[in-house]
Amino acid sequence: MAGNSQRRGAIRKGASKKGASVGSGGQRRRGLEGKGPTPRAEDRPNHKAHKMAKAAAKSGGPSGPRSSGGSGSRGGSSRRGGKASSEIVAGRNSVVEALRADIPVTTMYVAGRIDADDRVREALKTATAKGIAILETPRGELDRITDGAVHQGLALQVPPYEYAHPQDFIDPQVPGIPLVVALDGITDPRNLGAIIRSVAAFGGHGVVVPERRSVGMTASAWKTSAGAAARVPVALASNLTRALEEYRKAGFFILGLDMDGDVELPGLALATEPIVIVVGSEGKGLSRLVSETCDQIVSIPMSAATESLNAGIATGVTLYEVARRRAEAKQG
Template identity: 55%
Template structure:
């Protein structure tokens, strides 16, 4: 009868052969204590997956490693930003390749914002509404005016590409300009005075970044920027192609407005404020010209100097 402990065999005594002892499962658990989970196949030395992993690691170590980028080098696969209403509108008007447009959810829309959104939709871009905090983070603190356009990394031209285009050639070469805002301002002046393009060194120089785009007020989409592995060699190449090269320096041989080299194919070279032209670049110039300024002013900002030289070169064409 179920539950009747008095029937024969219902309980086991301590002295019986099959007493109330621990089962083998308990002994097995003790044996496994402290060993942890079974390692993955690729982590077991005697497994073929482990050997395959080691071979892959060895082959990867032999491959050339990618060059380490700096904060100024924005040529990776990640997207860049164009921010500010004028810059974004100009980029969209020029048909610049873009991925998506972010707009502040509570933006005070004006004609520019209306056109920006319309062009983005027309170009098939993703348009998303975001908070101000999101836009602030995207722009890294730069004024965005409620709009940000995500675009592929800037596609730099080759130095020789600037020789192909409208005549006469007008190229601005920047020697050691490290402030992207100066680069943006020079691009804006280059567009205003009909320059063919801008050439910059590949290293230790500002590139076409968010700040440069912003200051250029859209000129970055119209004026090509080339990167030269060696600026001096690029300048020598322009000379062989028939261009005159004038360098800007406070101690120039002649005032820029009186130079006789401004009415033909021309390269205007400007150096960083304070440092000026490097020795090799200076030696590559056909002429060093100066901009007359008041005696109590030490020097001009690089972008201002480049603008004045571009203006004088434009005048020389008549």
């Protein structure tokens, strides 16, 4: 018996003129080998996702956005662990509001065959006037880009924020006595936006946020700042306590805001000196290490019926008092 090669099932009947041959003889072994894992859609030149990523890169936007922003989208920080990433604002109202607030945008995604209403028309008109790249995108791809958010056929890609360095505020470029606000545990982007707005209004030089356990410059913070984020730099500190110690070595006084402070705001004698005002979270307040680094803990006198102020409001009140005392010292 000649073995299995004599079985009828082992005979390959092809269209060759030479007739049927027994087995493959290893001739097609290479054709049976796998070609490896399937490349990602972004890596396939003929795939639409590759063309979209290429267009986004050309316009200055990263190819891996995260969904965040306003209503109908999932929140995400523009940086975590010191790594900046792009952000997605999804939903017609959120897109229109972001464009009105002059939030920096690299790309606007529009679903194919979208039902155009006033919001869509305004978004398209504004994006065109600002020179923003507009990409028509299949709804399935838009679902992926927005991480499943309710995008209503519109989304914006916001580039990563370019943070300053905390030491940039030691010798600020703009005139005036250095005035810096540092945030300790603030996680609400609306508070950050409101604080940036107050810093701009009362002559502050910048805001410092820690790298961990803190909000970053998201689209929501940009919007709440009402344009002030374009004028007030935000610095990223890998270690807030160490950054405060560096400020102290440079001649700054570190003032922490807390309802149980030793000094009440109207009696703030250090207002005319270079200062860093540290604002803690509304729930936990200042952390222990940061509190120990402060030269003074300052409180805002309030009615007994009110337990605490929102972090953004408390910062605005403090900055107003500092600006008022500096103006009086300048006149006197």
